[in-house]
Amino acid sequence: MNKRVGIPQALFYHRYSPAWKAFFTELDCKVVESGQSNKEVIDAGVKLAPDEACLPVKLFLGHVKKLQNQVDYLFIPRVVSIENKEYICPKFMGLPDMVRYSINDLPPIIDTTIDLKTKKSNLVKSVLEVGEVLDKGYWQVSKACWKGWRALKKHRERLREAKDDDAQYKIAILGHEYIIYDSHISMNLVEKLKEMGVEVVTPEMLTPQAMRVGLSNLSKDMFWTLGKKMMGAAHYFFSNQEIDGIIQLTAFGCGPDSLVGEMIEREAKKRDGQAFMTLNLDEHTGEAGLVTRLEAFVDMIQWEGV
């Protein structure tokens, strides 16, 4: 029987899921996803998580809990770095440990370390490690890895191609993909904007070239990959005349966000012509408050356009 590998549908799932799914499928595994976040998942996460965990980590724990009795393995990589000389938020590094100590009686966790800080080829070591756990040979793992990479590339291309020609306005959303693309914590923000006749652009939709253009505005290199990406995207959006407004989504309890968010906000203040708003989300955020702010934001853009 095929082994069932569970992938919690949170955090980096929203960035790498096409690759992960293709990879494990190629290794003759049955991928089990935890499904979209919902109230039950978030409530479970809040109960399990240590006090100081940020909202996305709390949510992650909820997803793990949901998969607990449905799978043979849980895939929770220890992501240290995904770019040369850069780091990911420390909570990602400690994620497998945090999960182990918060939830009892878990199936074995595949917690391969992914550390590409010194060289990208370290990834080979990581995927072979996964292969070892699942008892798969070198060639099969290499092929799976390649398939995963292809799937991810295709997924990103599709994201970039998405366009809405009927939309009246274009609004960029700045924020981690695990917030923007989680329709429960973002309270369906993207859909809500679409219903208001707005085309939504996210940092994921930017081409590497666009990102480089944005990053060239930074006065100093930043060593947090996620923060850097946000800054780069922000600068690109600032200089893009087609973008009518920018909404920054931050998660309650996110350390890097509190700093990077502030830096972006200050930068936004220096510029005219684009509306800017920050929304901080937590598990108590009321939908009515969000709708009021969104409506007012779109009104503001509309009003300026008249």
Place this chain on the structure above:
Amino acid sequence: MKGYMGVDVGSVSTNIAIINEEQEVIEKLYLRTEGQPIKAIKKGLMEIKDRVDCEISGVGTTGSARQLAGVIIGADTVKNEITAHAVAASTVVPGVQTVLEIGGQDSKIIVLRDGVVVDFGMNTVCAAGTGSFLDQQASRLNISIEEFGGLALQANAPVRIAGRCSVFAESDMIHKQQLGHNVEDIIAGLSEALVKNYLNNVAQGKEILGPIVFQGGVAANEGIKVAFEEELGLEVVVPEYYDVMGAIGSAVLAQEAVNEKGRTDFKGFNTTDFNYHASSFECEGCPNSCEVINIHQGDEVIARWGSKCPKWEAV
């Protein structure tokens, strides 16, 4: 004569304003919502009906119960309160550059330049309840809310009070009172604390330029107005109809909407003859457990909201 009606149903007050075609206010009404928005809307409509003898050509609703009010009255436009307040301020005080609005539950700042909103801010959860907090404190001190603000002006040495959180503010106030400070100084201290908190929280990083308009229920509080002026070093204007500005803005928006549509959806004042009530249930279709609300007119369900998916959308 033609009139346009704006209805602002907030957490603490329900306000109605009627304007004529020149956008002048011909009638206004300020009622307490008392936790029962449907009742307040009906009561407000019945009262205002007897006061005006003009034909209502358009209706707009705003405030946190704008949707509810919209279906009961038959609104031509249902707008968020930020937009409504901005529209009202720029109608009443042309050239306004900053709007400070403090209501019962929410407070906001709206920045306008050349008659156009360019930025706004709203309280996070923590700064909420400014108006209702003042209400609470007034009743704790057994002072009517109308006199409350005026007392601050008689203070000689305002005390320092932590305004960051209303729970701490209250314990600070009690502490000072037990030490023997007089009520005037405590109230003045509270006004200063609330203003500082507003400026650091809601208005954080916003460019505040004159003319400044201060509106919303709390603008009745003379002490807060003066505290704003002292803190900002600028004159703060409280417009004549400060307490119903949301309703005025909503009426102006209704006029625009009707001009565009060419008709009104207003159900008429007879809408108060019907019996409206709400019922709610928890949907068990998925783990989201949405709390769905039905709005009934008589036996008929006329609107429904609260669900995350379209399952309950059809009425």
